[in-house]
Amino acid sequence: MEGIEGDYLEDIIQIQKIIDKSENFVFFTGAGISRESGIPTFRDKDGLWKKYDPAKLASHSAFISNPELVWDFFYSRQRLVCQAECNDAHTAIGRFENTRPENSHVITQNIDRLHQRGGSQNVIELHGNIFGMVCLACGKRKQYDYFDFFNNFSEEKIPTCPGCDNILKPDVVLFEEPLPQDAWIQAIRLSSECDIMFVIGTSLNVSPANTLPYHAVKNHAVLVEINPNVTEMTSLMDFSIRASASKILTKILCVA
Template sequence: MSIKEKIKTAASIIHSSNYIVVFSGAGMSTESGIPDFRSPGGLWSKYDPGEYAEYSAFLSHPEKFWTMHKELSQTVLEASPNLGHKSLVTLEKEYRKLKAIITQNIDFLHSRAGNSNVLELHGSGQTACCLSCGTEFYYTDIQKQLDEGKEVPKCPKCEGLIKPNVVLFGESLPSNVFQQAIAEISSADLLIIIGSSLTVYPAASLPSMALDTGARIIIINDEATMMDHQADVAIHGKAGVILPLILEELRNIDS
């Protein structure tokens, strides 16, 4: 099938679906200027995650974590939603077909774009929490301490250690979010997998649940994934290019 035919097929599948759930990964955000952490030049090629992003390492050497996180946050805060994110807003607000987005990304670009039901499996860099007293903060408030030269931000209330609400290596996924993701997938008649190589577990186990419940599957990813052969259609390309083309086809069907 040519890419054009695949895009037409994807549009007609979307047209005949009523409860669409999206599962997104790093490839969703690369066009917004956030490189895949696992890619060459990505965050993990510069900072060994075992040393900088492991929960136990965070507790013993929070200054290392914050060196890495400061750089990551700057990239995230400077990024803005791309045409792929915006297309998903259209699918939710205009077509009223998209019911939930399950994401592995911590960049909160889906909610910044305007989607309302975003399930962040790996947490979000938008907020942070004191590990001692549990007070929640906006990251931008914490950042002030870093800008003032503090190596490790401390809770203004109790001087406790503050951790951004992102899931570190060695931490389990937030179970309530994971349960909600499972519930959304079991309601879905179509799952669109975008920008995920489907290699990071347990998040990557969710798409195979959609197969079990009989949902149709569309994959949009730069490279082949291990689920391509099980998808109704797998399109290789960038989300910010492919999604607007699918929407254009969808408009043709409707008119």
């Protein structure tokens, strides 16, 4: 094993031994895991919120006051995600989950659905997903797929509800909106029961999602951070690996 994986060879071996003795696994992921798929992160030095004001493009009040502007932003994001491919980190997690379908779960802050494209089925989406639609007037929801999303919607037109003709909203959690309670309750339960939590590509700056590692700690779970950058919770981790998730996870999880 050469390169950066070799630098962490001892950690990899120790983590693999812990995996062999563990039963319940959580992969807690943020925007960094999708960066290698060409999806920009939000809070890095080149992140989206360095270029755009989230209060104007991704907040509930912005959607109500200027839905055209918000939809311009989300249509561009949807087009980008449609053209992206899941990377080796997504597929490594998906293959690992398939060997332990009852005991391995992904809790993600991402809205791109790349985990599902990588083979994961046990995915809790804390912030919704970009290919879902919800009507704030009548509550109707519908899920679409990335491969035919733009067969159903045109970037030239704001989507409207077929039931009540009001403007549809992307079924994502905007600023000023709460997390979906069912997903949040499930995330807390899984974090509180896991034996090992992989914390991958998240800055751990967003509340309340950043409290999930503490629930894992209360269960004496092992925390493995995979992130090129130091985070606010690095000191909490049992292992911190400064490497590409797509390169290191294939080694740790022993999947090709």
